[in-house]
Amino acid sequence: xxxxxxxxxxxxxxxxxxxxxxxxxxxxxxxxxxxxxxxxxxxxxxxxxxxxxxxxxxxxxxxxxxxxxxxxxxxxxxxxxxxxxxxxxxxxxxxxxxxxxxxxxxxxxxxxxxxxxxxxxxxxxxxxxxxxxxxxxxxxxxxxxxxxxxxxxxxxxxxxxxxxxxxxxxxxxxxxxxxxxxxxxxxxxxxxxxxxxxxxxxxxxxxxxxxxxxxxxxxxxxxxxxxxxxxxxxxxxxxxxxxxxxxxxxxxxxxxxxxxxxxxxxxxxxxxxxxxxxxxxxxxxxxxxxxxxxxxxxxx
Amino acid sequence: xxxxxxxxxxxxxxxxxxxxxxxxxxxxxxxxxxxxxxxxxxxxxxxxxxxxxxxxxxxxxxxxxxxxxxxxxxxxxxxxxxxxxxxxxxxxxxxxxxxxxxxxxxxxxxxxxxxxxxxxxxxxxxxxxxxxxxxxxxxxxxxxxxxxxxxxxxxxxxxxxxxxxxxxxxxxxxxxxxxxxxxxxxxxxxxxxxxxxxxxxxxxxxxxxxxxxxxxxxxxxxxxxxxxxxxxxxxxxxxxxxxxxxx
Numbered sequence: 001x002x003x004x005x006x007x008x009x010x011x012x013x014x015x016x017x018x019x020x021x022x023x024x025x026x027x028x029x030x031x032x033x034x035x036x037x038x039x040x041x042x043x044x045x046x047x048x049x050x051x052x053x054x055x056x057x058x059x060x061x062x063x064x065x066x067x068x069x070x071x072x073x074x075x076x077x078x079x080x081x082x083x084x085x086x087x088x089x090x091x092x093x094x095x096x097x098x099x100x101x102x103x104x105x106x107x108x109x110x111x112x113x114x115x116x117x118x119x120x121x122x123x124x125x126x127x128x129x130x131x132x133x134x135x136x137x138x139x140x141x142x143x144x145x146x147x148x149x150x151x152x153x154x155x156x157x158x159x160x161x162x163x164x165x166x167x168x169x170x171x172x173x174x175x176x177x178x179x180x181x182x183x184x185x186x187x188x189x190x191x192x193x194x195x196x197x198x199x200x201x202x203x204x205x206x207x208x209x210x211x212x213x214x215x216x217x218x219x220x221x222x223x224x225x226x227x228x229x230x231x232x233x234x235x236x237x238x239x240x241x242x243x244x245x246x247x248x249x250x251x252x253x254x255x256x257x258x259x260x261x262x263x264x265x266x267x268x269x270x271x272x273x274x275x276x277x278x279x280x281x282x283x284x285x286x287x288x289x290x291x292x293x294x295x296x297x298x299x300x
Numbered sequence: 301x302x303x304x305x306x307x308x309x310x311x312x313x314x315x316x317x318x319x320x321x322x323x324x325x326x327x328x329x330x331x332x333x334x335x336x337x338x339x340x341x342x343x344x345x346x347x348x349x350x351x352x353x354x355x356x357x358x359x360x361x362x363x364x365x366x367x368x369x370x371x372x373x374x375x376x377x378x379x380x381x382x383x384x385x386x387x388x389x390x391x392x393x394x395x396x397x398x399x400x401x402x403x404x405x406x407x408x409x410x411x412x413x414x415x416x417x418x419x420x421x422x423x424x425x426x427x428x429x430x431x432x433x434x435x436x437x438x439x440x441x442x443x444x445x446x447x448x449x450x451x452x453x454x455x456x457x458x459x460x461x462x463x464x465x466x467x468x469x470x471x472x473x474x475x476x477x478x479x480x481x482x483x484x485x486x487x488x489x490x491x492x493x494x495x496x497x498x499x500x501x502x503x504x505x506x507x508x509x510x511x512x513x514x515x516x517x518x519x520x521x522x523x524x525x526x527x528x529x530x531x532x533x534x535x536x537x538x539x540x541x542x543x544x545x546x547x
């Protein structure tokens with residue numbers, strides 16, 4: 001796999017608030033990444049730094065091994081669709097698409113027309129008069145038709161109804177298969193898009209908590225449901241990220257590998273082992289546990 | 301260069317309609333000015349519509365276009381940083397390329413304005429004479445009869461480019477500092493206007509800087525002011541963060 005983006009020791013401060021602290025990671029070409037984190041952990045700031053919208057205090061960002069700051073060759077390969085409105089009061093949608101077609105080097109006009117039909121968008125309307133959902137559709141069309149090698153969507157489904165969201169996810173996946181590229185999706189609707197993600201980047205308090213392949217991440221996340229005494233032996237030394245009790249029954253959330261023998265032992269002891277949905281894992285990880293230190297909150 | 305060309309195309313696309321609308325309105329106003337001068341001229345000898353000069357009976361309708369042109373330049377330069385700049389950077393352009401395209405656009409804009417205004421000024425003399433009024437011929441930096449049209453175009457071009465440079469700097473300051481800039485500007489203006497000595501120094505300094513009797517000195521001053529303001533504008537904008545728009 002070729003590395004497309006490399007971030008090294010990124011730091012950003014706004015006033016006295018240190019928003020991003022020493023963030024380093026590498027993204028590979030032609031993968032879909034999910035950027036997750038609670039509100040205010042610095043996801044949008046990180047994306048703004050990657051796209052040069054905001055200048056960094058320190059650190060390096062390289063796209064295809066080229067520093068991106070004020071580098072038009074590198075920037076030509078990036079498209080960033082923000083959750084915020086475009087700064088285009090009074091512009092008609094067709095004018096916005098025209099401007100995007102001028103400024104994006106690899107713009108696909110035919111695909112844009114196809115997407116307009118698919119989303120049933122009236123391009124003669126003014127952007128400021130659109131609903132939040134239709135503004136998101138304008139952003140989605142620009143992101144998809146830009147054909148940028150690194151396409152970033154920050155909350156792309158904001159204001160979209162369920163049908164439009166699923167249409168967007170399907171089109172995104174369909175286009176990704178035909179025209180592979182690297183996509184970063186920052187969203188709070190994790191369960192809806194968890195099947196799109198290949199890797200997860202998780203931020204907590206301005207730091208990179210983890211960056212991991214979704215499959216290996218999910219292989220480590222389990223719910224154990226049964227009597228606590230019957231689980232004690234197996235969970236010793238393991239990272240327990242959640243605990244809730246219903247009478248004699250306890251549900252534990254485990255974020256650690258379980259061997260086949262351990263799973264068998266649990267089942268033999270009438271403990272149900274089930275996989276944990278990504279959204280739950282995200283909630284427990286960002287709420288409870290400092291994984292690096294292996295601390296366990298609330299139980300055992 | 302490819303990216304700068306795309307930015308130029310974008311600015312041209314965005315600007316063409318405004319430019320044509322502006323001149324359509326100005327030409328209509330000029331026609332109205334000639335009609336009024338013609339009808340007033342028959343009834344009231346002293347009533348003149350257009351640009352006038354002290355101690356002269358001359359009038360120039362096209363000369364009065366210089367004020368709306370100045371207002372258009374101010375609006376154009378401020379809008380450049382309120383709308384075009386965030387949109388271009390939001391669509392993955394670099395600040396450097398955007399700034400280069402701004403300078404190229406300003407040069408083309410100033411030249412286009414200068415050509416149209418010079419033609420109108422030359423035509424103005426003939427129209428004013430034909431309606432029986434005395435045309436204004438001496439514009440300090442050029443003379444409508446004595447100077448050829450290329451010289452008038454060059455003089456106007458330098459004046460417009462200097463204005464573009466100054467208001468481009470204003471645009472960058474307004475984008476970077478927002479309302480804080482206007483507060484600082486208001487305080488500074490109040491201080492200057494209330495301290496007589498300071499006011500005189502600035503007034504005289506401004507006159508020395510802007511007024512000139514010979515073309516080489518005028519051209520040199522215009523080019524130096526343009527260069528300085530564009531450099532200052534770049535220093536302000538080169539690392540500026542994009543501002544969040546409303547949701």
